[in-house]
Structures are given as C-alpha cells and as structure tokens.
Amino acid sequence: MAAKKLNVGIVCYPTYGGSGVVATELGIALAHEGHQVHFISYKRPARLGPYQSQVYYHEVSPMEYPLFDFKPYDSALTSKIVDVALHQDLDLLHVHYAIPHAIIGYLAREILKTKGKRLPIVTTLHGTDITLVGVDAAFYPVVEFSINESDRVTAVSEYLKNKTIEAFGIQRTIDVVPNFVDLNRFRPAPDSPLKRQFACEGEKIICHISNFRKVKRIGDIIRTFYGVQKSLPSKLLLVGDGPERTGLEDLVRELGISQKVIFLGRQDAVEDILAISDLFMLTSDHESFGLSALEAMACGVPVISSDAGGLREVNQNGFSGYAYPVGDVQGMTAGALDILSNTQTLEDFRQNAMQQAAKFEISKILPSYEKIYLEALG
Numbered sequence: 001m002a003a004k005k006l007n008v009g010i011v012c013y014p015t016y017g018g019s020g021v022v023a024t025e026l027g028i029a030l031a032h033e034g035h036q037v038h039f040i041s042y043k044r045p046a047r048l049g050p051y052q053s054q055v056y057y058h059e060v061s062p063m064e065y066p067l068f069d070f071k072p073y074d075s076a077l078t079s080k081i082v083d084v085a086l087h088q089d090l091d092l093l094h095v096h097y098a099i100p101h102a103i104i105g106y107l108a109r110e111i112l113k114t115k116g117k118r119l120p121i122v123t124t125l126h127g128t129d130i131t132l133v134g135v136d137a138a139f140y141p142v143v144e145f146s147i148n149e150s151d152r153v154t155a156v157s158e159y160l161k162n163k164t165i166e167a168f169g170i171q172r173t174i175d176v177v178p179n180f181v182d183l184n185r186f187r188p189a190p191d192s193p194l195k196r197q198f199a200c201e202g203e204k205i206i207c208h209i210s211n212f213r214k215v216k217r218i219g220d221i222i223r224t225f226y227g228v229q230k231s232l233p234s235k236l237l238l239v240g241d242g243p244e245r246t247g248l249e250d251l252v253r254e255l256g257i258s259q260k261v262i263f264l265g266r267q268d269a270v271e272d273i274l275a276i277s278d279l280f281m282l283t284s285d286h287e288s289f290g291l292s293a294l295e296a297m298a299c300g301v302p303v304i305s306s307d308a309g310g311l312r313e314v315n316q317n318g319f320s321g322y323a324y325p326v327g328d329v330q331g332m333t334a335g336a337l338d339i340l341s342n343t344q345t346l347e348d349f350r351q352n353a354m355q356q357a358a359k360f361e362i363s364k365i366l367p368s369y370e371k372i373y374l375e376a377l378g
Helices: 018-032 073-087 098-114 140-149 158-167 218-231 245-254 270-274 291-298 329-340 343-360 362-377
Strands: 007-011 036-041 055-059 092-096 121-125 152-155 174-176 204-210 234-240 261-265 279-282 303-306 321-324
Touching: 007 018, 007 073, 007 098, 018 036, 018 055, 018 092, 018 121, 018 291, 018 362, 036 073, 073 098, 092 098, 092 362, 098 121, 098 140, 121 140, 121 158, 121 362, 152 158, 152 362, 158 174, 204 218, 204 270, 204 291, 218 234, 218 245, 218 279, 218 329, 234 270, 245 261, 270 291, 279 291, 279 329, 291 303, 291 343, 303 329, 321 329, 329 343, 343 362
Parallel strands: 007 036, 007 092, 036 055, 092 121, 121 152, 152 174, 204 234, 204 279, 234 261, 279 303, 303 321
Antiparallel strands: none
C-alpha cells in the first residue's frame, strides 16, 4: 500500500467496455484505500454507482456551435483536466485507453507546466486502442508519440505489451498490470432465486456479456449453444447490446431456438447474472485480456473461450475451462458438453475457476498501480 495518500485524476470512457469498467473499479478501490479520486468524462461512469466517499465526478460538456460538424470534445476534455488539476490540486493523471486520452493528457500536462503545475501522466493501454484503432494510419503517429511522452505506461496483459512493442517505436518501459476482480462483489450464488426466472429445474445456464461488436463473434456462441441444447436442457443468456444485436436475433430465429436464448440488454448488476450461470463463453477474434471471463470465474463459472490474445493468460485451458482456436464451434460444443454433462466435472471446474480468479483479486493488483503512481511522481 502506498504510504502517501494521493489526489488522482482518472480519464476514461464511461461506457460498459472493459477499459471503462477497469478504470471505474480502480478508482473506487483507490478511494477505499484513502486516496482522493476525480473522474473526468462526458458522462458518469457506468459502474460508479451511488455516492462514494473520496470519489468525485467532473463532467465534460463540449460547446455547441454551428461551425462545428462535431463537438470539440478533445479540446473540452483538455480544458477540464487543466481546470480540475489546478483547483483540486491533482497529484497525477491516469488515462485509460490511448485514443484520444493519452494525447489529451499530454496537452493538459504541457499547459499546466506554463501555470507552474506539474502533472505526471500514467497511460494504461487496454486493447483495441492499440491492436485495431491505434495502428490505423489516421492515428498511428499520435498514439506512438503520446505513449512515448507518458510518464509511465501500463498494459493489461503480456500479449498487449508485446503487440504494442511490435506495432510502435516504443521508447518507454511498459509495465504489465493485469485487470482485476473484486471477490466481495463477484462470488458464487448457486441458490439464488433469480436462476428460476430463467431456467427450469435441471436446466443449465450459459452466459455471455459484451458490447456486441463483430470482434466478439457472438454468432459462434449461438451456434455452440445450438449444439449444446440438442443434448442438454439449457438456456443462453446474452447480456449487453451493440451493432451486432439485430443480426444475432435473426440467427437465433433461423436456428429455431428463440425460446431458449434470452437477450437481456445492458445490465448494471452483471454479478447477479454471472452468479447463477453454469458456463461462460467468450469467443472473440481479439481479446487483450477478457475481463468478463475473469468476473465469471470469480463467481465459480468455468469458461469456454477462444485462445485469442490475452485470454490465454486468464482462462487456463483444461483447468478453469477450455480454450479453442477462433471459430472452432465444434470443439467449443464438445468442451461445453464435457463440463456441463457431469455434476462432478462441473463442480471441479467451478472450484478451479475460483482458484484461477483469486490470482487477480483487486487487493493483489492495486499495490502495483500505487507503486507506479509514486514512481511517476518521482
């Protein structure tokens, strides 16, 4: 634990994606340790919840002006950071997701220098900000520059660290600080009455949570479930929303399993749904870490996943679940049936999943961030 109590600014996307969730949970954990935390974003972060002691939220509101086809959010965010840093006396700024937050942090830091205020920048890379968007020619030089100009840089997995070094001319050391889970919040609840709302006695529940983007390959999950439900009474809960939802609903109708697949939309209390699940699936093309899989494992839910990217560091194949090549629906179906068809096998995987998740408990990860903060302060 850091002896010095810090005043930390956190910039993140306030949505349900992994980077926003991690940033919010980190801020709450820091506040519990006695640090003061200031979230700076265009909307209150989704997981911030009710009032939290030592946690403050500063809303960014770009101006409307006929000259602008798009609101100048970057400039408004930069100005808000400068304002909060000066008037709340921030010790440092932690930006999550490189685009556009790393370069905005750099601009704010340089402006503050002219006002006699030092504000170190810690940048955390989360995944698509590097592997998909960041390597686009339209963003590449800005992302590379802002990473190198950060005072400290972290990545959520060894996979993402290596991808960043391969893709950019990186001169900074990148520290791997994995995503984490709060075991007080995410824990098993096998006797929850909520389960009876979705499944009859003896039915298994398979679950998936994401933002329903193409990269998640949720169609593979539906096709896997189609094979599973032929042999085993089961339901599929799909939590989230996004651009792929309409096509996924069409696929469910085409396969004739509309009564067995439930689209729950966006949910805040995902831990309640995970806690009643028997199996979690995450079959992405690319995954820098796989936070939803970790949260499922903390609830005692084994995982069927692709072996893409950082997922291999989270879901231990043959222990906490099974991992297959991207698109291997046949293999995933066989793995799901292997876990779900035998009561003892399922229980063994449940225990293993919780054991694996315990490695990422937030109290074990938080000191790494505190250490990096103090090093950034110099």
